Amino acid sequence: MADEGANPAGTATETEPRDAPADEQPGTAIERAEAAPPARAEPQLPMLPGEVRPHPTPQRYVMIAAILVVATAAEVGLYYLEGDVPDGLIIAFLLMFAVIKFVLVASWYMHLRTDKPIFRRFFVLGVVAAISLYLIVLTTLHVFSP
Amino acid sequence: MDQVAVPPAHDVVEAGHETPATGMGVSNTKLAMWLFLSSDCLFFGAFISAYLFYSGRSQPGPHPLDVYNIPFTSVTSFILLMSSLTMVLALAAIMRGDYRRLRVWLLATALFGATFIGGQVFEFTEFYRQGLSLDKNLFGSTFFVLTGLHGAHVTAGIIWLVSLWGLAVQGRLTSRDSERVEIAGLYWHFVDVVWIVIFTVVYLIPK
Numbered sequence: 425m426a427d428e429g430a431n432p433a434g435t436a437t438e439t440e441p442r443d444a445p446a447d448e449q450p451g452t453a454i455e456r457a458e459a460a461p462p463a464r465a466e467p468q469l470p471m472l473p474g475e476v477r478p479h480p481t482p483q484r485y486v487m488i489a490a491i492l493v494v495a496t497a498a499e500v501g502l503y504y505l506e507g508d509v510p511d512g513l514i515i516a517f518l519l520m521f522a523v524i525k526f527v528l529v530a531s532w533y534m535h536l537r538t539d540k541p542i543f544r545r546f547f548v549l550g551v552v553a554a555i556s557l558y559l560i561v562l563t564t565l566h567v568f569s570p
Numbered sequence: 571m572d573q574v575a576v577p578p579a580h581d582v583v584e585a586g587h588e589t590p591a592t593g594m595g596v597s598n599t600k601l602a603m604w605l606f607l608s609s610d611c612l613f614f615g616a617f618i619s620a621y622l623f624y625s626g627r628s629q630p631g632p633h634p635l636d637v638y639n640i641p642f643t644s645v646t647s648f649i650l651l652m653s654s655l656t657m658v659l660a661l662a663a664i665m666r667g668d669y670r671r672l673r674v675w676l677l678a679t680a681l682f683g684a685t686f687i688g689g690q691v692f693e694f695t696e697f698y699r700q701g702l703s704l705d706k707n708l709f710g711s712t713f714f715v716l717t718g719l720h721g722a723h724v725t726a727g728i729i730w731l732v733s734l735w736g737l738a739v740q741g742r743l744t745s746r747d748s749e750r751v752e753i754a755g756l757y758w759h760f761v762d763v764v765w766i767v768i769f770t771v772v773y774l775i776p777k
Contacts, residue, residue: 470665472748474596482662489655496651500644503774511776522770525651526763533658534759535752540596543604550608554615567623 477538488532495521603753607760614764617716618771624708626777632702634709634777639693646689647769650724653682654762657755667745673738676751679758680731683724690721713772720768723761730754 471478480488499521502514531537536544562568594601660675694714702710734754737743743750 470745472665472752474600479662479665482659485655485658485662489652492651492654493648496644496648499770499774500640503640506776515775518770518774522766525766529654529759529763529766533654533762534756540594542594542596543600546601546604546608547611550611554611557612558615558619562619562622565623 471538474540474543475535475538476540479535479538480532485532488528492525492528495525597749599753600749600756603756607756610760610764614716614720614767617712617719618767621712621716621772624712627708630707632697632700632706632709634713637697637700637702638773639696640773642689643693643769643773646686646693647765649682649689650686650762650765653679653686654759656682657758661748661751661755664743664745664751665748669738669741669743672743672751673735676731676735676738680728680735683728683731683758687721687724687728690717690724694718716768716772720761720764723764727754727758727761730757 499518502509502517502521506514530547534547536547656675656678660672660679663669663671663675694717697710702713704710704714731754734743734751737747
């Protein structure tokens with residue numbers, strides 16, 4: 425691929441000098457080691473237009489995925505408690521896990537945390553409008569009545 | 571006579587990929603996608619509400635408890651959740667200029683999505699064999715329409731991802747096109763969050 429090794433625009437590597445052999449670099453070995461960035465530092469991604477903060481790192485994305493997996497496993501576990509635990513409690517916990525998963529995906533994977541607030545406002549408007557509208561309709565139709 | 575500087579042809583082509591900013595300082599494409607997703611909440615809300623309204627009102631069977639296979643649907647839900655992870659990793663890869671990983675993650679996302687759809691086709695086929703069809707009862711009508719529409723959204727997302735992957739393979743998707751991957755990702759994550767709601771409300775909540 426022609427562009428395989430291309431540098432992304434805006435990354436720090438464009439302005440950094442090429443690595444020279446250790447004996448040609450200025451300063452003592454200790455000074456160079458102290459000046460060097462920590463080996464485990466997570467690289468910061470460049471920002472896209474309309475963003476106010478940089479995106480999370482891939483490690484953070486994996487951590488969110490792990491939480492999503494645990495929440496899904498807990499949901500499925502709750503399903504099998506039906507009959508042993510009051511239905512109301514199961515429904516409350518299932519909805520709580522669904523909300524947690526929804527918020528995690530929307531805020532971290534859809535980057536509502538790092539984008540300009542205008543996007544969050546539009547999306548929240550749609551979600552709140554849908555929940556309000558259909559709750560009113562279903563309540564009017566006595567769907568939640570015992 | 572002064573000469574007018576003409577930018578190289580490839581710069582003009584690259585610049586054409588950038589979407590114009592609105593007066594709010596955000597790109598039109600991204601704003602349009604968020605508005606679409608916002609309206610899609612109402613769209614899916616209508617079908618989830620219809621399912622809830624008719625839930626428990628089907629006289630002839632099969633009923634949900636007769637046909638649901640929760641372990642199987644849990645696995646397909648897990649696969650769709652993992653496709654959201656591979657999607658953000660694809661975005662992170664293109665932003666870093668790591669085009670090999672971009673191709674890998676885009677293809678993985680499309681394959682996870684295709685696996686989810688394959689699971690849905692299998693589930694629909696099993697339900698049909700057990701006597702549930704679109705016109706069998708109210709449960710069949712609302713279930714197939716709701717999950718089928720979600721499946722149609724996922725299928726559209728797979729086509730989108732495969733086309734992006736094709737561009738990436740040809741080297742026509744570079745760091746300057748990161749926003750194109752981000753917008754496809756927004757759509758993909760949205761179908762994921764809709765499934766989070768459907769899985770809980772339709773499959774898991776006690777009937």
